[in-house]
Amino acid sequence: xxxxxxxxxxxxxxxxxxxxxxxxxxxxxxxxxxxxxxxxxxxxxxxxxxxxxxxxxxxxxxxxxxxxxxxxxxxxxxxxxxxxxxxxxxxxxxxxxxxxxxxxxxxxxxxxxxxxxxxxxxxxxxxxxxxxxxxxxxxxxxxxxx
Numbered sequence: 001x002x003x004x005x006x007x008x009x010x011x012x013x014x015x016x017x018x019x020x021x022x023x024x025x026x027x028x029x030x031x032x033x034x035x036x037x038x039x040x041x042x043x044x045x046x047x048x049x050x051x052x053x054x055x056x057x058x059x060x061x062x063x064x065x066x067x068x069x070x071x072x073x074x075x076x077x078x079x080x081x082x083x084x085x086x087x088x089x090x091x092x093x094x095x096x097x098x099x100x101x102x103x104x105x106x107x108x109x110x111x112x113x114x115x116x117x118x119x120x121x122x123x124x125x126x127x128x129x130x131x132x133x134x135x136x137x138x139x140x141x142x143x144x145x146x
Contacts, residue, residue, distance in 0.1 A: 007115075007121075007124060008115075008121070010089075011112070011115040011116065013089045014087070014088070014089060014112070015112060015116075017089045017092045017093065018092070018098075018108075021092060021098050026053065026096060026097050026098060027097075027098045027099075027100065028050065028052060028097065028098070028099050028100070029099075029100050029101070029102060029105055030099060030100070030101055030102070031101070031102055032060075032066075032101055032102070032103075033058065033060055033065060033066050033069045033101060034066050034068070034069075035066070035068045035069050035072065036068070037068060037072070038067065038068045038071035038072050039072060040072050040073070040074075040075050040076050042072060043069070043072045043073055043076060043079060044076065047079070047097075052096075052097040052099065053095070053096025053097040054078050054096060055078045055079075055094065055095040055096045055097070056078065056079045056080070056095055056096070056097045056098075056099060057080050057082060057091055057092065057094075057095035057097070057098050057099065058073070058079065058080065058081050058082070058099045059081075059082050059083070059084060059087055059098065059099065059100050059101070059104045060081070060083060060084070060101045060103065060104050061083070061084050061101060061103035061104045061106070061107045062083060062103075063083035063085070063086075065081050069081065080095065084104050084107045084108060084111075087108070
């Protein structure tokens with residue numbers, strides 16, 4: 001059996017999980033994921049020195065990660081890399097620490113603002129129940145983004 005929550009419940013789940021991670025001081029933002037070596041011990045020392053939790057989820061805007069971080073985290077079972085489009089509540093709850101790049105934060109912010117302010121909810125419901133038809137996005141033109 002497969003069941004998917006409604007769009008707005010998924011958005012609220014994501015926003016609430018991010019909020020709780022922030023309140024618990026379990027979100028950390030880095031400029032990028034470039035590290036000088038592909039040695040796994042370097043990543044483990046970095047996690048320990050910065051006080052990150054043992055289970056760490058590292059999120060970037062791109063799904064192609066730098067070679068050194070990919071090689072260094074490949075053999076560490078409790079450190080995972082994930083692109084923004086794969087970010088979900090279960091993964092955030094599974095990991096103690098969430099590490100986001102600046103570009104990932106920008107992308108997540110844009111997606112959440114769009115999701116919270118979208119005005120085509122009825123069209124989305126119809127799309128989910130009846131299948132795809134030609135659909136134009138109806139965003140409000142004069143609603144300020146806060």
